[in-house]
Amino acid sequence: MSAIIETQGLIKRYGDVTALAGIDLVVQPGEIFGFLGPNGAGKSTAIKILSTLLKPTAGRATLAGFDVASQPGKVRQSIGMVFQDPSLDNRLTAEENLQFHAMLYHVPRSVRQDRIARVLTMVDLLDRRKDLVSIFSGGMKRRLEIARGLLHEPQVLFLDEPTVGLDPQTRAAIWEHVRRLRSESGVTVFMTTHYMDEAENCDRIAVIDHGKLQALDTPEALKRSLGGETVIITGDAALQGDIAERYGVPVQASEGTVHFQMADAAQFVPRVVADFPGRITAISVKQPNLDDVFMHLTGREIRAEEATPLDRMRMMARRWGSQGRR
Amino acid sequence: MQAIQAIYTIWLREFKVSIRERSRLVAMFAQPLLYLLVVGKGLTSAMTLRTAPGGIDYLKFMFPGIIGMSLLFTSIFAGASTIWDREFGFLKEVLVAPVSRGAVALGKSLGGATTATIQAIILLALAPVVGVSLTAAVVAKILVVAFLISFAVTSLGVAIAGRMKSMQGFQMIMNFLVMPLYFLSGAMFPLSTAPGWMKILMRVDPLTYGVDALRGLVFSSTLIQLPLGGTQRLSVLARATGLIRWSLGFDVGVITVVALVLAAAGAMSLSGAE
Numbered sequence: 001m002s003a004i005i006e007t008q009g010l011i012k013r014y015g016d017v018t019a020l021a022g023i024d025l026v027v028q029p030g031e032i033f034g035f036l037g038p039n040g041a042g043k044s045t046a047i048k049i050l051s052t053l054l055k056p057t058a059g060r061a062t063l064a065g066f067d068v069a070s071q072p073g074k075v076r077q078s079i080g081m082v083f084q085d086p087s088l089d090n091r092l093t094a095e096e097n098l099q100f101h102a103m104l105y106h107v108p109r110s111v112r113q114d115r116i117a118r119v120l121t122m123v124d125l126l127d128r129r130k131d132l133v134s135i136f137s138g139g140m141k142r143r144l145e146i147a148r149g150l151l152h153e154p155q156v157l158f159l160d161e162p163t164v165g166l167d168p169q170t171r172a173a174i175w176e177h178v179r180r181l182r183s184e185s186g187v188t189v190f191m192t193t194h195y196m197d198e199a200e201n202c203d204r205i206a207v208i209d210h211g212k213l214q215a216l217d218t219p220e221a222l223k224r225s226l227g228g229e230t231v232i233i234t235g236d237a238a239l240q241g242d243i244a245e246r247y248g249v250p251v252q253a254s255e256g257t258v259h260f261q262m263a264d265a266a267q268f269v270p271r272v273v274a275d276f277p278g279r280i281t282a283i284s285v286k287q288p289n290l291d292d293v294f295m296h297l298t299g300r301e302i303r304a305e306e307a308t309p310l311d312r313m314r315m316m317a318r319r320w321g322s323q324g325r326r
Numbered sequence: 327m328q329a330i331q332a333i334y335t336i337w338l339r340e341f342k343v344s345i346r347e348r349s350r351l352v353a354m355f356a357q358p359l360l361y362l363l364v365v366g367k368g369l370t371s372a373m374t375l376r377t378a379p380g381g382i383d384y385l386k387f388m389f390p391g392i393i394g395m396s397l398l399f400t401s402i403f404a405g406a407s408t409i410w411d412r413e414f415g416f417l418k419e420v421l422v423a424p425v426s427r428g429a430v431a432l433g434k435s436l437g438g439a440t441t442a443t444i445q446a447i448i449l450l451a452l453a454p455v456v457g458v459s460l461t462a463a464v465v466a467k468i469l470v471v472a473f474l475i476s477f478a479v480t481s482l483g484v485a486i487a488g489r490m491k492s493m494q495g496f497q498m499i500m501n502f503l504v505m506p507l508y509f510l511s512g513a514m515f516p517l518s519t520a521p522g523w524m525k526i527l528m529r530v531d532p533l534t535y536g537v538d539a540l541r542g543l544v545f546s547s548t549l550i551q552l553p554l555g556g557t558q559r560l561s562v563l564a565r566a567t568g569l570i571r572w573s574l575g576f577d578v579g580v581i582t583v584v585a586l587v588l589a590a591a592g593a594m595s596l597s598g599a600e
């Protein structure tokens with residue numbers, strides 16, 4: 001099958017800020033494709049370009065065979081969008097928001113009600129359909145937005161940080177929806193996230209930092225590429241440099257510990273303890289996860305568990321912000 | 327066909343939202359009453375029109391002006407709600423949909439015009455309080471003109487709001503554009519008695535032609551008893567003393583051209599929107 005999304009040398013500059021510095025990627029139909037990167041990496045910018053909301057400064061992108069810059073109408077009809085920030089009308093009910101969307105996307109009147117009921121059932125909001133969105137919780141709004149993104153049966157569903165600030169149950173439920181959806185309708189899912197554990201759910205992951213692709217592969221292959229396991233050592237301040245020098249591996253330090261990748265790490269542990277007598281207070285070995293991949297690729301840690309202040313603000317906006325008053 | 331459905335969809339949402347919000351609904355009924363009773367009655371007791379013939383007191387003179395005022399404010403707010411839509415994210419949902427920006431702007435302007443015209447109907451129901459009588463045909467004509475004016479003004483609101491990123495900017499627009507538009511429209515005082523430099527500004531203000539058309543229509547079916555016996559239409563008297571200046575056809579022509587230009591500006595402003 002031919003690619004559903006393809007970009008060549010995609011560049012976006014805002015003044016002197018380079019948000020995207022030349023992105024080349026190919027997404028196959030039916031894939032769950034993850035865009036992984038820290039705040040400001042350029043994830044939302046890429047999604048906005050692919051969804052025709054922004055024009056690239058240079059480069060080309062096609063979606064479902066249509067050029068995003070020159071055939072925006074065709075592209076828009078083919079995609080569903082769940083934005084990072086809220087985009088519902090809080091003064092309408094859940095059902096009215098969906099009706100509005102169905103009419104805008106020319107969903108035939110004869111199937112409108114059925115489809116609305118179906119997507120509402122999928123996100124567990126059927127019994128709340130007559131409620132104004134303004135009284136919904138953040139998670140309910142998010143689920144409604146996802147339902148809305150699917151209403152017109154798009155070929156590609158864009159999810160920009162769909163689960164930020166949601167509780168673990170809701171996150172799990174949303175993932176379940178996404179996977180079910182893909183198996184039922186074959187939709188391609190293009191999502192961004194900076195939750196590492198979530199990225200594991202993707203078929204393939206593109207790691208992006210400073211507007212550049214750092215790696216693109218399946219989660220397993222990315223982890224395998226590190227070679228071996230992750231060794232985490234707590235000890236004195238000079239250990240980072242000394243270990244790097246002694247074993248010739250890149251060593252990262254964070255929060256009083258140093259980590260590095262090592263093949264056959266279990267056998268390595270006694271050796272390192274012997275090599276640095278009295279300097280190591282704790283040592284552990286674990287299977288590498290995507291955090292380690294990210295750290296390896298960028299030399300930085302991505303904040304996986306806590307929400308950043310920006311995320312928290314976004315969450316508040318989702319909960320309270322849109323009491324649209326005129 | 328698809329464009330028409332898109333326009334209708336946007337219109338429907340505008341309309342639903344505008345009648346749903348209680349504060350807006352209250353404002354819709356209370357504002358005209360307030361303008362008419364407080365502003366109109368209050369000023370009437372303090373002012374007499376230098377140029378007015380016997381039958382036209384200040385309240386009658388102001389009545390069409392108050393309709394114009396309510397049209398102006400309601401529609402500029404309707405247009406400016408684009409800023410709110412952007413602020414609360416809803417605009418993105420609309421802009422990423424497969425509909426042209428022109429259809430979005432048009433739906434929005436028609437929605438604002440609908441709300442403003444409903445408010446005009448409420449105001450017209452107060453005509454007896456002012457001492458003006460209206461026929462069904464005249465009311466129909468007034469509503470057409472009212473719709474045209476508010477369509478133009480909502481488009482103006484969309485055109486400005488589409489380029490604006492914050493709500494603060496809107497306050498500036500209100501103070502330096504909307505208020506002058508209103509004060510220079512001939513709603514509060516007639517053009518004929520204004521100083522020369524102001525006359526020029528008043529002729530430039532498109533709302534002047536709206537108010538002139540409204541005044542001509544509102545006065546057209548009221549008969550006034552003449553001091554020397556016999557009756558005369560209020561509109562004829564007003565025209566004779568310069569309170570109404572242009573023909574209905576000319577006024578409507580000016581408003582239509584302005585409405586078309588502003589509608590195009592509204593559509594263009596949304597095309598630039600991100």
Ligand SMILES: Nc1ncnc2c1ncn2[C@@H]1O[C@H](COP(=O)(O)OP(=O)(O)OP(=O)(O)O)[C@@H](O)[C@H]1O
Pocket residue numbers: 014017018019037038039040041042043044045046084194310
């Ligand atoms: N409208 C804009 N004007 C100027 N700079 C912008 C604009 N939008 C984004 N940027 C910049 O472009 C870069 C990439 O932003 P983008 O929103 O794509 O990041 P992101 O990966 O989505 O981050 P996050 O995880 O915080 O959502 C950032 O440096 C940001 O400051």
Ligand SMILES: [Mg+2]
Pocket residue numbers: 043044045084160
């Ligand atoms: Mg983002």
